[in-house]
Amino acid sequence: MNYIKASFKISSDNETNREILMAYLAQLDFESFDDSGDEFLAFFRTGAVSEQDIEQSLAALPFQAKFSLEEMPDVNWNEEWEKNYFQPLLINNQVLIRAPFHKEFPEAQYEIVIEPNMAFGTGNHETTSLMMQHLSDLNLKDCDILDMGCGTGILGIYASMLGAKTVTAIDIDSWSFEATIENSRLNQVNNLEAFIGDAQLLGNKQFDIVLANIQKNIILQDIEKYISVLNDEGMLIVSGFYQQDLEDIMGKAAELGLRKLEIKEQNKWIACAFQK
Template sequence: MEYTKVSCFPEPDSETNREILTAQLGELGFESFSETDDAVEAFIPSSAYREELLHDESLVNNPLFKVRFQTEIIPDQNWNEVWEKNYFQPLLVENRCLIRAPFHKDTPKAEYEIVIDPRMAFGTGNHETTYLMISAILQQDLQGKQVLDMGCGTGILGILASMRGADMVKAIDIDEWSYKNTLENAEINNVTNIDVAQGDAGLLGKEKFDVIYANIQRNILLQDLPVYASVMCKDAEIIVSGFYREDLPAISAKAEEVGLKPAGYEERNNWVAARFIR
């Protein structure tokens, strides 16, 4: 698949402004992000890219900073080579879970090892939200549980849930790349109890789940929380991430509106993972 890379140069440049910019681009449909010394790089399938996206009011009328853009077509290629050279470094989470790519060698031993062939799907663990979700899974008792991984990306959360004893994992992502990548990564890690589907929350309705993970951007969470709540068993829990600390009140209010009780949250560099119980 051909991608369009948009290099975004915020002026003034700061960590906070980069975080705001990344969130805004995520809401506009950009799927993957990386950073250089002077830019945020955002990736979107070329079939979904329109120049009008860069003229969105949230970008051009932001009172905190201005943005200069530079676009580049990224042809279909060997994404392993791209990630190996530029983005994906081995990561050890809580000294218990090692996340690496097939090309990483001489990595430390860990209780859990997940091999991710990332291609263009989000979820290598290097982003704060994925790290927070993995940390949460490492603290859970998942033996015999029915698990849902919404917005599965590379499938990393569902794969770890399976390794942690989940009986069945349902993994859903709207992106075709993520759907295929989750299937590939499940096979690489010899995980056979993951049912992968391409789509959105509209696929839910019949099954019930003990645990739900939803590492998705803020607006999608606000839209789909009622659906997630409807497929949760009694006493089930949901962990949501993909948003900033300042978005937590809105997420919590919507969760409580649909019958979910807050059960704490963790924060990492202003990104949040919040837990709710039905």
């Protein structure tokens, strides 16, 4: 399968603007992002996104950004992930995350198999790992879980393994919806329902725990909706933002009556748990 690499140069290049750019591009059919270099990179399957689509997204940004496109070589992406990106990962000496193509890996109490396909949500990113550490600390028996921005479905799958009664997984990206269904099947998780959309999908169903590993601006925008579907004494766990953004998240949470429970940090990334 062929992929196109889109390289973006941002006029005021900083973490906040990269997050904003990612949020806009996530509404298109991009499959993965890489913000570790001098340029912000995004990848999509050939034919899935047009130059006009990208130009329209950039025109809506509150800053200037230019892009170039490059066709990627036709390689076996699973092999590339195995060699360069996605190695078996053991979190808290409790849960192992691996791909179907991994041949050697340690034993663990829980084992989650994720088909990466260049997706966000393999556990190798700090925010996913931090969210899983929060889940490991909880008793999820008979809990109803909501996973907003589910990505590969990894958090919902782990919650199910930990005893959750039901898991509702929502993502605006159609690939994430399909990946969550596929990864649930791989892990024999039968109590997870996936949906395409955003917080507007949330109706009257109440949840014991809401997970939102998304992005600061989306969290601030939708946190009231998350709280509205949270049971009394329920828990909201959020990540996807840096240490410098914590004050904004904490302020909004306090304004809406949430009580801070615990903050976890890794390489300046934050995951914070609140109680209603």
